[in-house]
Amino acid sequence: MIIAIDGPAASGKSTTAKLVAKKLKVTYLDTGAMYRAVTLQLLRSKIDFVDIDKVSAILDDLIIDMFDHKGVNIVKINNEDVTGEIRSSNVTKYVSEVSALLSVRESMVVMQREIGHKTDCVIEGRDIGTIVFPNADYKFFMVADIKMRAKRRLKEMKQFGIVKSVKEVISELESRDQKDSSRDNSPLRKAKDAIEIDTSNLSIDEQVDKIIDHIKIK
Ligand code: DC
Numbered sequence: 001m002i003i004a005i006d007g008p009a010a011s012g013k014s015t016t017a018k019l020v021a022k023k024l025k026v027t028y029l030d031t032g033a034m035y036r037a038v039t040l041q042l043l044r045s046k047i048d049f050v051d052i053d054k055v056s057a058i059l060d061d062l063i064i065d066m067f068d069h070k071g072v073n074i075v076k077i078n079n080e081d082v083t084g085e086i087r088s089s090n091v092t093k094y095v096s097e098v099s100a101l102l103s104v105r106e107s108m109v110v111m112q113r114e115i116g117h118k119t120d121c122v123i124e125g126r127d128i129g130t131i132v133f134p135n136a137d138y139k140f141f142m143v144a145d146i147k148m149r150a151k152r153r154l155k156e157m158k159q160f161g162i163v164k165s166v167k168e169v170i171s172e173l174e175s176r177d178q179k180d181s182s183r184d185n186s187p188l189r190k191a192k193d194a195i196e197i198d199t200s201n202l203s204i205d206e207q208v209d210k211i212i213d214h215i216k217i218k
Helices: 013-024 031-045 052-061 089-099 102-118 128-132 146-159 166-182 204-217
Strands: 002-006 027-030 064-069 072-077 121-125 138-143 195-198
Touching: 002 013, 002 128, 002 204, 013 027, 013 121, 013 204, 027 031, 027 064, 027 102, 031 052, 031 064, 031 072, 031 089, 031 102, 031 121, 052 102, 089 102, 089 166, 102 121, 102 128, 121 128, 128 138, 138 204, 146 166, 195 204
Parallel strands: 002 121, 002 138, 027 121, 138 195
Antiparallel strands: 064 072
């Protein structure tokens, strides 16, 4: 069973997807974390992102592991724990550029499909219901008011010691939305058959219940 949850940054996807997966006792897959892991590795290598051969060589040598440890979604690249580092401002700044690269997307989609074919899971991202699993059993698209999204992102950043103003975060989110939605390869889009959930005025429990209710009804 595949439950696809797509939507823009800070729309409430991650928290909801994690809890839905926990309630249903299935795997949780954060595909944004995968793109962040690739971005970190490319930034460390200091190569030019447009150098397709070098990007491909890095992808070939990159092993991404993701697993739950005491409720924290741990991300490792080549056995190094980068859970915190992939949330840094620098990775966030470049992740839209990196995730727009065709070779990066192709490689990540192969990994995502492998995981999804092996186990029941809740997969969150931008293109899960449209490209990665167009035949997903359930598809949801989460949206929220920009101010609400910025507040949520600020709270999340605080956990990693990053301090910014609401204005700054709104501007970053808008810029990322624009890049994620306008790219040629798998842009952020609601699948025609996805159920839209506006989380602006919903508590986390309400968001989770909405999804679980849809799954029970169908
Ligand atoms: O969900 P997030 O903010 O951690 O995602 C980071 C970036 O990864 C986001 O700017 C878009 C990209 N992404 C993507 O292109 N496709 C996905 N399935 C998931 C994320």
